[in-house]
Amino acid sequence: MRILTMRPSLxxxxxxxxxxxxxxxxxxxxxxxFDGKALxxxxxxxxxxxxxxxxxxxxxxxxxxxxxxxxxxxxEFNDFELRLKFKVLGEGANAGVQIRSRRIPNHHEVKGYQAxxxxxxxxxxxxxxxxxxxxxxxxxxxxxxxxxxxxxNDYTIRCQGRRIQLxxxxxxxxxxxxxxxxxxxxxLIGLQIHGGKPSExxxxxIRIKKL
Numbered sequence: 001m002r003i004l005t006m007r008p009s010l011x012x013x014x015x016x017x018x019x020x021x022x023x024x025x026x027x028x029x030x031x032x033x034f035d036g037k038a039l040x041x042x043x044x045x046x047x048x049x050x051x052x053x054x055x056x057x058x059x060x061x062x063x064x065x066x067x068x069x070x071x072x073x074x075x076e077f078n079d080f081e082l083r084l085k086f087k088v089l090g091e092g093a094n095a096g097v098q099i100r101s102r103r104i105p106n107h108h109e110v111k112g113y114q115a116x117x118x119x120x121x122x123x124x125x126x127x128x129x130x131x132x133x134x135x136x137x138x139x140x141x142x143x144x145x146x147x148x149x150x151x152x153n154d155y156t157i158r159c160q161g162r163r164i165q166l167x168x169x170x171x172x173x174x175x176x177x178x179x180x181x182x183x184x185x186x187x188l189i190g191l192q193i194h195g196g197k198p199s200e201x202x203x204x205x206i207r208i209k210k211l
Contacts, residue, residue: 058193090199098190123173
């Protein structure tokens with residue numbers, strides 16, 4: 001009896017190899033900011049932020065959120081591409097990713113750019129506790145086509161020079177160039193849960209490439 005064996009094609013071997021590689025190997029130059037287990041390298045309110053199921057979770061669905069809270073990196077960043085996954089749960093939930101930001105001394109707030117999340121804000125760029133306004137608004141119709149409500153979504157945030165670009169699930173939502181020479185272009189990265197109704201903001205697979 002002759003047993004037939006199949007020799008896998010080069011394309012199949014390559015495909016199997018790619019899927020076997022960790023995220024960092026498949027994304028050259030990127031390093032992880034969160035290992036899925038502990039909040040090493042981050043600081044914030046431990047009563048508000050926790051690690052659950054391999055993600056950083058801010059807030060709770062059990063009770064209202066008293067005020068804005070932020071979990072921030074100890075390290076500062078200037079030019080970079082940040083990639084992460086997010087999902088936001090709860091009626092009226094609002095959250096965001098701070099970039100090039102600073103803690104306000106003796107205060108719970110953070111000031112700086114925010115890649116926004118939440119109804120009316122998805123994919124927009126907001127200036128948190130500084131100019132307190134939308135700097136560049138995403139088109140709601142465009143976001144609606146790609147956003148997966150209550151499920152995981154990809155956020156890509158690219159900062160190079162005075163230019164900031166935001167994308168959700170591969171769809172660019174903002175391309176903004178800072179015109180104010182006095183606005184700082186370096187700082188912390190932070191994860192926000194907004195004060196308000198019971199809600200949760202989930203973040204995972206957080207990685208960064210310095211440009």
